[in-house]
Amino acid sequence: MENLLVNCVERNLSQFMLTNAIFLCERLLAEFPSEVNLQLLARCYLSNSQAYSAYYILKGSKMPQSRYLFAFSCFKLDLLGEAEAALLPTEEYVEEVPGGAAGHYLLGLIYRYAGRKNTSIQQFRMALSLDPLCWEAYGELCSLGAAEEASTVFGNVAAQRLQKACVSQRINFSEGETIDQLTDSDKASKDASLGQTEHVPGENQQDLKIKQLGPDIPPDTDKQRNSSSHSNGWDLNTPSPVLSQVLDAPPPILYKNMRRPAVEGLMSVHGESRRKFVSEEVSAEAPEESRCRRSARIAARRKIPMLQSYGKDSHWLHLSPSEPNCVPSLSSMIGKYRIQSSNEATTSGQSLSDIGSSIDDEDNSNPSGSSPDPCSLNSGISEVLNLLKLLGDGHRNLLMYKCQEALLVYQNLSEKQYNTHWVLLQVGKAYFELQDYFNADSVFTLAHQKSPYALEGMDTYSTVLYHLKQEMRLGYLAQELISVDRLSPETWCALGNCYSLRKDHETALKMFQRAIQLNERFTYAHTLCGHEFAALEEFEDAERCYRRALSIDIRHYNAWYGLGMAYLHQEKYEFAQHQFQQALWINPRSSVIMCYSGIALHESKRNDEALKMMEKAILTDARNPLPKYYKANILANLGDYHKALKVLQELKDSAPEESSVHALLGKVYKQLELYDKAVLHFGIALDLNATPSDTVKIKACMERLIVPNELETEEDL
Amino acid sequence: MATESSESEEEGKIRGGNEKLIVEDDLREMGKNAAWSVSSCKPGNGVNTLRDDNLETYWQSDGLQPHLINIQFQKKVKLQLVFLYVDFKLDESYTPSKISIRAGDGFHNLKEIKSVELVKPTGWVCLSLSGTDPRETFVNTFMLQIAILSNHLNGRDTHIRQIKVYGPRPNPIPRQTFQFTSMEFLTYSTLR
DSSP states (O other): OHHHHHHHHHHHHHTTOHHHHHHHHHHHHHHSOOHHHHHHHHHHHHHTTOHHHHHHHHTTOOSHHHHHHHHHHHHHTTOHHHHHHHHSOOSSSOSSOTTTHHHHHHHHHHHHHTTOHHHHHHHHHHHHHHOTTOHHHHHHHHHHTOOOOHHHHTSHHHHHHHHHHHHHHHHHTTTSHHHHHHHOGGGGGGGGGSOSGGGSOOHHHHHHHHHHHGGGSOOOOOOSSSOHHHHHHHGGGTHHHHHHHHHHSSHHHHHHHHHHHHIIIIIHHHHHHTTTTOOSOSSOHHHHHHHHHHHHHHSOOOSTHHHHHHTOGGGGTTSOOOSOOSOHHHHHHHHHHHHHHHHHHHHSOHHHHHHHHHHHHHHHSOOSSOOOOHHHHHHHHHHHHHHHHHHHHHHHHHHTTOHHHHHHHHHTSOHHHHTSHHHHHHHHHHHHHTTOHHHHHHHHHHHHHHOTTOOTTHHHHHHHHHHTTOHHHHHHHHHHHHHHOTTOHHHHHHHHHHHHHTTOHHHHHHHHHHHHHHOTTOHHHHHHHHHHHHHTTOHHHHHHHHHHHHHHOTTOHHHHHHHHHHHHHTTOHHHHHHHHHHHHHHOTTOHHHHHHHHHHHHHTTOHHHHHHHHHHHHHHOTTOOHHHHHHHHHHHHHTOHHHHHHHHHHHHHHOTTOHHHHHHHHHHHHHTTOHHHHHHHHHHHHHTTOOHHHHHHHHHHHHHHHHHHHHHHHHHO | OOOOSOOOOSSSEEEOOBSSOOOOTTEEEOGGGEEEEESOOBTTBOGGGGSSSOSSOOEEOOSSSSEEEEEEEEEEEEEOEEEEEEEHHHHGGGSEEEEEEEEESSGGGOEEEEEEEEESOEEEEEEEOOOSSGGGSSEEEEEEEEEEEEEGGGOSSOEEOEEEEEEEOOOSSTTOSSOOOSHHHHHHHOOO
16 A cells, blocks of 8 residues: 555656645555655645645654755745754764755755855855756856856766766666666657657556565665665665666766757756756756756655656656556657657767667667666766856856856857757846847847746846836836736836836835845845935935845845945945945956946045046946046046047047037036137037036036126227 | 926916826926925824825915925925915815915025916916026025915915925936936946
8 A cells, every 4th residue: 555655646746736645645654654755745745835844744854865855844944044954964863965966055055045155165066076967056156256167067077977976876777677778768869760659658567567676676886866875765665766866877868869959848848847946947957957866866766757757758668558647748748858859869960879779789688787888978978068068167257247258158059059048048148247238138038039938037138128228128028027927026126127217216116125025035136126225315225225135145246336326426435436346346347337436536536546447447348438438527627628638539429429528528628718619519518418407507607608708808899 | 397287377377287297207306305394284284294195185274374385405406396286176265376486595595586376276286496597497495485475265274285396307427517318328327
């Protein structure tokens, strides 16, 4: 009865019949109380977003797997201290962190949320060294500013690790007959020849076979994803560790086959199903990969249902089709996979056909401990790692704000990878950081078109539209986002930007506050709130918001910039300069920040430094006309009118439509007593639609100019 | 300039009013930074009602004419428009008729800058503070005083439902004399 129930629960979990799973699991637990069953129930609760239930049932559990699940529930409930205690090794329990790389990653997150930056960096590095495909850890390191070069992280050491992991896993189940076939998951290349019927997972068949294997399978010896604690926990049902290894093994080869065509379609499907552990983006493969692995590790697996939810139906090629237990969704996934991988088979190179032939051999021979083809494994691993290297390089460059380099790196990606949502977002963000809003707009539009359901990065897109003053498109975007997901902070950020563009700062503020309510750790929402308060001239509240943003992510240079602006408005120039310095330290190539730093310096009477800063800004971004304008302004204020004139003449030619340039020219000419030129430029400034308050000033200046002339003529007479 | 009321200005007379308050983008409401006070009021109809964004509540004076509304700022501000919401149909003899607007540094040196007569107003009435001179679009002052000199039908006390004061937006970039107008300059002028 126990196995039947467990089977059923696993099936339900994979098909998301969660309440059914919980019910059955409770019956199971009542009849056969054991820690493994408890873990299963916890999994059901976690899948059903009932972290609190999982928390209560797992409290005090000692098994590593339970501790991992418990820590995860604590994390969800924001009980960081307990989560940390559960994950840290003590003498009582085991020497290692439960859950391996996933455990370290979770610890890293916990430390990061608690503000313990260095320990979190350590943990993320551990996670990466244990599992090089734990992309999220690398992403976190990048955003903390402590990431190493992608080529080291995803380099040879990583390749070796992955190899060892795969190989040792294969040895473990080389004894099992059917399981052996399972490892040759790159049967994808053979798809064309296989009919649809064969791919219906015959789980019952498989179950029986697994049971037969039973105690024959030796405990795993692999280090990487299966720490010693892992095997302790899962000895109760020996098939499970085996299956977990089976699960873990195929991925590298699968990647090779699946990477290009299948990534978007299949991965995104899996992404949705595996969302429970990681909430981040879907389209990158590495997170997908680690997610699956984690779930594989975590599950108190007894059955292939785990495998089948991982979805690579090729496992069951050689099982006789029994009653199709899987749902239509699964077979549609399978169908998609078939089509895509058959495309892959026809389009990709020789390596696949090599594997294909090796598979043929294995299929035909009596499966008994045949070792997998090492070449295919290696090439698979290296391809994955190469891809991750590229992506990691780009990501790291972007987060260090070396946007030009990041763009170059992303150009090197294959077209198919480039056209995925995540990469397009990165490219868009790079253009955004370079203040190249037109290009950013086109890239973001493309990204949004491709994946209208993916909301990540849409807050940046809305800011781009805000900068371009595209009210209609911004409004339209906001509407679309609401229709996709009312409960996502990005939606409310976009809405807030909409209102802010219309200068309705109070409503915009409300929108951003809603975004914060939805996700307190959404840094950008805090910064935007700060901007709105600043626009309403409530500088204390603005400062509070900016500091809150900085407490979540100290490298969020927009918040430093906002603080600087707030101080600048309140005429606290020294403080302002300090904030701009901090911002520049994080993003040294932002000409806008350099301009403001220069203004603050000038107001603090550090004029040489101010001018130097403006020079630097001019050099950094030649397209930005403002440093020249500010430089001319400073020179004029210092009385150096001729130099100011020179700069303004250049500026006038490069930006003929800007009224403030002519207004400043007029002022300078007036100081130089070249009144007719002054009047000329004031006139042009007025023609160029100066703002009303400027119009008043300019007219006043013009009046005063004419008067001295009249006085002269009177005297002459 | 702001749009709105059907101003038939024969000798400073204003008829009618607007139902909706529509102001141009380049102006913003300045009343939040000011201290508001009135010369007298009936309990329950105090100065708060002038700023509560509720057109149902009104300020009712309780003393001799002229009734005064004082708006004091902490530093000199540029003001351009004053909007009053008054309604003859609702308030009849409490509706103000002759209004004088004075500005200055404090109570001791207020000078009249505008004088109007309302004729059966119904809604938002716009009083522009600019002089005839194009240089004087704004009035740069510490204090504004709105004096109700007389009411319709010779009423003693007055009702005013809401007051809003508008001035130009400050330059988003601090310490710069002139504001930017072209897209190129504006795009590079801020980060968000």
